[in-house]
Amino acid sequence: MTPATETTFYYTIEKPSVEEFKERGSKFIAYAFPIETVDEFKKQLQQLKKEHPKAVHHCFAYRLGTDGNSFRINDDGEPSGTAGRPILAQIDSKSITNTAIIVVRYFGGTLLGVPGLINAYKTASTLALQVVPVIQKQLEVNYSIHFDYTQMNEVMMVMKQYSCTIISQEMQLFCLIKAGIAKSRLPEVLYLLKELQVDVEKIK
Known part of the structure; x- marks a missing residue:
């Protein structure tokens, strides 16, 4: 790819998707959606917090723009590095941007430990991205x-x-x-x- 084409288009997901992953009683619901701005993301997060008031965590990651510098991760009370980072890794593994994933967790009574949490957030995010096409946008x-x-x-x-x-x-x-x-x-x-x-x- 030449530098000229690199800066004229980007890849993102075509539309929102939702997928669920269960692990030892805990439920992880991953919402993936395309975004253009941080404000758009904040509205989606508020909306999901209203829809899932009894969920214990609303963890997320997003990446915006094509320079690679605009991203954010949040573990929302989970042990550091167990949620936001694995979610972002799935976005990056598809080489997409202007994309966000929020994973809503309902606790099932059994602690999953650090490796279990990383795997659960990673799997839920992967499932949400698998069901939606990646498109090229100008x-x-x-x-x-x-x-x-x-x-x-x-x-x-x-x-x-x-x-x-x-x-x-x-x-x-x-x-x-x-x-x-x-x-x-x-x-x-x-x-x-x-x-x-x-x-x-x-x-x-």
Whole structure:
């Protein structure tokens, strides 16, 4: 793989999945899902805590972005290194990013010990990732585009032609679109928008 293609796309999971693993009475329910932001992840975690209020642990790991630096692990009260790290290892073994796994544990009365816990969190995570396809996605850069209502068709044509992701849009006399533009097509899209004389600004 050349460095040029390395930075224009990434691999992630196509959709959320749920799988369960049982070990000596304890139940480990693994939820895997694609995410774009930390806020998205936090909402999912809050949701699962509401759905499983009697679970003893909600352990997790996620990885975001393509530089490999944005990740987090949490053992949520389990012995250090027995939950978050094995969960992250499964995400990394698939070479995927923008992916999170939360494993909800119901205690079954028998202590599993460190090796048993590592195996349980690893297995639950593996099962959740096994049932969902890995897909290739274009790496996008977000821009806000300001334009006059009369230019709407021309701007939308560029968005459609280059498969830009519309994040939000406000359509009045003066319009504002926030869109994700594929990194690989960025020069072309920006050139076309400049030709239309619309105001384009990169979102920080």
